[in-house]
Amino acid sequence: MTTIQPVPGDIPHIVVVGAGPAGLAAAETLAAAGCAVTVMDRMPSPGRKFLMAGRSGLNLTNAESGPAFLHRYGPAAGWLGPALAAFTPGMMVAWAEELGQPCFTGSSGRVFPKAMKASPLLRAWLGRLGTSGVTLRSGTAWTGWDEGNQPAFAQKDGVPVVIPHADATLLALGGASWSRLGSDGAWAEIFRRKGISLAPFRPANCGFTVAWSGILRERFAGTPLKRIALSFAGTTIRGEAVITRAGLEGGAVYALAAPLRDAIERDGSATLSVDLRPDLDVVALTDRLGKTRARESLSNRLRKAVQLPPVAIALLREAGPLPATDEGLARRIKAVPIRLIAPDDLERAISTAGGVPQSAVDAGFMLRAVPGAFVCGEMLDWEAPTGGYLLQACMATGRAAARGALDWLRR
Incomplete structure (x- = not known):
């Protein structure tokens, strides 16, 4: 004693x-x-x-x-x-x-x-x-x-x-x-x-689990998404996020963690919207895409006209088939849906x-x-x-x- x-x-x-x-x-x-x-x-x-x-x-x-x-x-x-x-x-x-x-x-x-x-x-x-x-x-x-x-x-x-x-x-x-x-x-x-x-x-202030494809997980785990805006339930946060092997984390994600967590508890999942070019609107993006040569690959068009890095292009593709029109593609760039299925556990929060x-x-x-x-x-x-x-x-x-x-x- x-x-x-x-x-x-x-x-x-x-x-x-x-x-x-x-x-x-x-x-x-x-x-x-x-x-x-x-x-x-x-x-x-x-x-x-x-x-x-x-x-x-x-x-x-x-x-x-x-x-x-x-x-x-x-x-x-x-x-x-x-x-x-x-x-x-x-x-x-x-x-x-x-x-x-x-x-x-x-x-x-x-x-x-x-x-x-x-x-x-x-x-x-x-x-x-x-x-x-x-x-x-x-x-x-x-x-x-x-x-x-x-x-x-x-x-x-x-x-x-x-x-x-x-x-x-x-x-x-x-x-x-x-x-x-x-x-x-x-x-x-x-x-x-x-x-x-x-x-x-x-x-609270946690990351979330996403069912990434094997390609995105293997190529881009640990890669930051910079100068983006995340939106959920009427709230938009500008900042950065990071692709992880399990899902998505980072300051902009943490700012929305409480409503995202509550939505997952209530509905089983929550869809986060990612704006890859928050500084440009749909009209400006459509105009830029329209000025690229049609025979160029889509990745080159997105890289040259919109300055999207490879991780952002991969995220666009992850959301499903891309729209065929420039305006549709511009709208997708402004609102890439990511389905979150679970918050990180207490230990990682x-x-x-x-x-x-x-x-x-x-x-x-x-x-x-x-x-x-x-x-x-x-x-x-x-x-x-x-x-x-x-x-x-x-x-x-x-x-x-x-x-x-x-x-x-x-x-």
Whole structure:
């Protein structure tokens, strides 16, 4: 049995479970209010998913604001609204710059640190938390609550860890994707045993399965589709996608993942429309095709007149026999149908929907079934597209749950 040293009795002791962005944001807020804070995490080091997300450029937040920003959170916008209003994208930028990481806004509205990496920001953040008195203990897993609703912990080998009495507990255990980085959703079973009903976990910001032909799969798996537009259910997203052996993924796909996933669950499949030349309309495409020599091969006509790369031409053919007229071909270029038959599984999804519903917590994110226990981040039942919205809500709800804990302690 391992014992952690107690904190002075006159200082509230808060245990934060989970050293991802939501948990660290909560710890920062609690420490600033004068609490003694212990952060427990079962992984060997903190912020592992945060670091992985920053490998291709850490997207901190998005410069979008007002109703358009809230709209990105779908049905959860009303629930998360107060937390997001209390920690805005502008505040996120100011927070990063206070840690010595100046930021810039890209043409898409995405905000990045100029270093484009997560590691310098995380190091500075952990350093400041340490200076403020926050204690971090890695390699220690939360195993549930005891009879007095105190959090229980154990080391990897199962040896119990005894901690000082927690005046409040804040859980930031993540969703159910990227389990190798710590978010495996195993906490859900502990909640269910406590009588807390959860919304089922579902993949979000995910790719989809497509029954590609063998030719397309073998020749073009891993090939990007650039400068395209994807449309589904009245929404159009410009961006990029990638052909995979199993189907289709990429930023533009992720932005439509929620309605596509819901349609597949309801109807068994969903048809995505791909515009291969969103900068040209049907009339312009028809005119360009009409100026090519009729005896040229179709591939040459598409390459010369419309500047379609081989992967786009293959995608056109994948959709079935091509129209015989130039106008018909132009219309197909503007709307190539792709039938999606399943979303990626939870393990491959960037994030997850589902988890703790609004009905299970009060306005301060305290569990109604466990007084003194607060939840935040991806544990909560919400989803948002990539582009900075995920990290913004994780840190905003972490801070909001910390404020909820402080209010509860005052009462």
